[in-house]
Amino acid sequence: MNAELINVLVLDAEPLLHASIATELADSQAACTMASGVEGACELLRTRPFDALIVDTERPGPGVAELLTTAARVAPDCRVVLVAGAEGRDGLAQGIMMGAEDYVEKPFKPGELAEVLHKVLGGTPSAAAWSLADDGTMQWRREPTRAALAAVRQLVLATEARDPLTRRHHEHVAHYATGLAELIGLSRAQVESIRIAALVHDVGKMSVPIHILLKQGRLNSREFEYIRRHPEVGADLLANLTLFKDEADLVRHHHESWDGRGYPDGLACREIPVGARIIHVADAMDGMLMSRTYKRAYSTEEMLSELIRCAGTQYDRDVASAAIRWCAEHPDQLILPVTDAASATRIAASVA
Ligand SMILES: [Fe+2]
Ligand SMILES: [Fe+2]
Structure with missing residues (x-):
């Protein structure tokens, strides 16, 4: 992750949510790209590196499951954060089961989305369970x-x-x-x-x-x-x-x-x-x-x-x-x- 600038892709939020996400992230060293539709988002994920993907679970069209499956395949390092409202609760649980790392609920408070995003991006990536030490022994980490x-x-x-x-x-x-x-x-x-x-x-x-x-x-x-x-x-x-x-x-x-x-x-x-x-x-x-x-x-x-x-x-x-x-x-x-x-x-x- 670039410590200076976080590249965030936002998929298919309603116009008002688009605006509030952009405003929210503008103050937190994040470059925000808006995508419309799963296909457009996948194309962007294939061609440009993104640190995080923000998905509205109330988005119309293909469900969260299809979207996250694709994202996991084409951009496995991209962390997923969900934005959920009362209508998107099924998609929220499903999205988390499929690898989304956290979520915020609408309407989110000022700073809440940025805080969740930074927490998710600050996480430690996984590593092998055992590693070979200099003396040839296997050591647990x-x-x-x-x-x-x-x-x-x-x-x-x-x-x-x-x-x-x-x-x-x-x-x-x-x-x-x-x-x-x-x-x-x-x-x-x-x-x-x-x-x-x-x-x-x-x-x-x-x-x-x-x-x-x-x-x-x-x-x-x-x-x-x-x-x-x-x-x-x-x-x-x-x-x-x-x-x-x-x-x-x-x-x-x-x-x-x-x-x-x-x-x-x-x-x-x-x-x-x-x-x-x-x-x-x-x-x-x-x-x-x-x-x-x-x-x-x-x-x-x-x-x-x-x-x-x-x-x-x-x-x-x-x-x-x-x-x-x-x-x-x-x-x-x-x-x-x-x-x-x-x-x-x-x-x-x-x-x-
Ligand atoms: Fe309990
Ligand atoms: Fe408890």
């Missing part, structure tokens, strides 16, 4: 972990794309879990393992039918059974990638409860891996602070009271205490719905 993780993260993004209210949930949980693990004083390797597991903890929700994920009322027992299976499905997926054995364990147990009433295995207290206890609390923090199809967003104050109320039953008391301390020490790092952000500092300060 960190890059393949990133490559495998990137593949699982694509599944995670596809899962998040199915339910708009869970956007960025995994990043939020990883943010909290990392903070709690550091505060508790775990080793660097443990913190990194917890961060990775948190980034993919709900990947098993791929197996939950969309009507259950989006259901607003109470789930019946059969529907809840699908939800209960997601930690196992996710853990099995990770366990198959042999580099992620430890993280698979954390994913499997992220819904275990301190009192033994969680799932899938009903582990209790210190039978539950510490990383899973941490992710459980971090998951609850984000789940409470953001709205879901079945509940409104809690205020920071309500979230903290709930952590206190359930400490020693649902949550490990030590982890819950760490979370309360972390919130008090880092009020500006809480990720809140926009309207609640102003009250975070005041409330967190009150529990310090």
